[in-house]
Amino acid sequence: MNKPSNARVLRRAGTLALSALIAWTIAGCASVKDQYAASADAQQRAAAELAADAKAGATVDTQATYLKLVDQMQKEDLWFASLAHIDALEQRWGISPESTRVRADALRQTGQAVLAEAAYKHLLTTPLESAGYRGLGLLAGARGSYAEAAQLLGQAQRRSPTDALLLSDLGYANLKAGRLEDARLPLMQALQLRPDSAQAQANLALYLEVTNQQDQARALMDANRMPEATRRAVREAAQQIRVLPPSPGPIAVFPSAIAEPATTPLTLKRSRWSGTGGPMQATASVVEAPLTLNSPSRGTP
Template sequence: MKPSALCMGLQPARRVLAFATAAAVSLSAAGCAGLKDQYAASADAQQRKAAEAAADTKAGASVDTQATYLRLVEQMQKEDLWFASLAHIDALEQRWSVSPESSRARAEALRQTGQAAAAETAYKRLMGTPLESAGYRGLGLLAGARGNYAEAVQLLSQAQRRTPTDALLLSDLGYAQLRAGQIDQARLPLMQALQLRPDSTQAQANLALYLEVTNQRDQATALMDANRMSETTRMAVREAAQQLRAPGGLAAPIVAAAPASTRGEPIVAPLALKPSRWTGAGSTRTAIQTNPPASNAEAPFSPNSIPRGTP
């Protein structure tokens, strides 16, 4: 093949590997002399550069709409890149201005990075917007983090009235009610949460906590067995229930065993008022039918009370 043909063959590569333009120009200026050797030497480096630039490419030239950029930010937050997401939210709002969606993303990132006051301000910006429920939920989570569970219940109830089928919100509400001493009221949202999202480890753990607190230990064990909860999770649920049953336990912070991803260190945090990463939950979908215990007595248990869901 003639050198000129080789040079023409570089054109598609230049379009795909835009970041390698300088190298391609130098090859052209040299008349493609020694092209094969130079290309072989630089191919690996170019691939490494492409991988390193992938994130910047997604967040840069290829992100040409506000919706696309918001999806990128949401994905970063799903991966717990909260600090990095704040930088991208700044860039997004500089380019497309502030929106309810960007305000919600900012509020979540601020809360997750320990900036409670700024997060509260951001959540309040959502009032009167289509994302008002997210604003109330965030404010409720902040109240729970301060240990003010009565206020958390009020705010989470406001959120639940606006989005009544949000399973994780229902789980948060039920947990806040447990901590506020509203044990009977907690049963309904916790049962709803599990039946709406039977694969949610957060919903499973919080219902197990309710069952333990109300002395329905057989049902709690059945729920944890059916969902293959790890021993660490079981211990966290039982210790939390023990603390809630203790005098003054409702006002005291619950020390939950940390998942493996936090290097096994204990954390002081609610079971649900913070993203939960319970480990060891299997794929079995389970819904337990429970009744409020009479006189705080242990309710009878039947294997038939655990209808299996579809995988």
């Protein structure tokens, strides 16, 4: 067999070297391209994260939006956490009537009654004095001082006359204080202003039970599909109120410059549960949520 000449060997080696160089070049280009794509993906992810952070920061970039965040936390019963955010809010924007209001509510809900009372009293000299009187009334109710609670809630109601839950609280406080006639008007107003309110429905049913209008109370509870546990609670509360001693006269805690409104006859729209008539007639609606006598965050304890 003839040995390959030196020229052929050199040509073959050159061809192999050129092929290797081309392969390396192609691989190198692919590697650079892959690195570029990975780098672009990383940059896009980083940009997206920065945009998300900026958006999150923007949601609390003003005092009003931060207050909305705190309000939402309190609606979800995150009272302790809301106190921490109120501290942060006031460090950034200072103390305001609105921040004092949410702080007072959080202090009350976390069992810090003395501090809550001081905060509510601060509100009495601000545009939010209605919230101040309301909070003081709820604190009085928590102590079992229902006559005082009714007095304070009445002050709040005169400043916020269309607040349905406040009216329901006022009616409930009057019931617990043994002032049945004083309870009737605010409870009827509460139900017509907020016919879907479980609190307003239950408190009016309680009034009907206490005043021996059991048929209408039953019709109201049936119309709103109240569960048996709520009906039992209403009946038990009514029994407790029936044995209360007569309530003393009004207690002058925070005298108001606003005169007491004159008592006028109440004319209400007839509804499907009002039966054969009588003094208690109001619009009712069907709700599916479980009912309680009073909302923990809004009702008189």
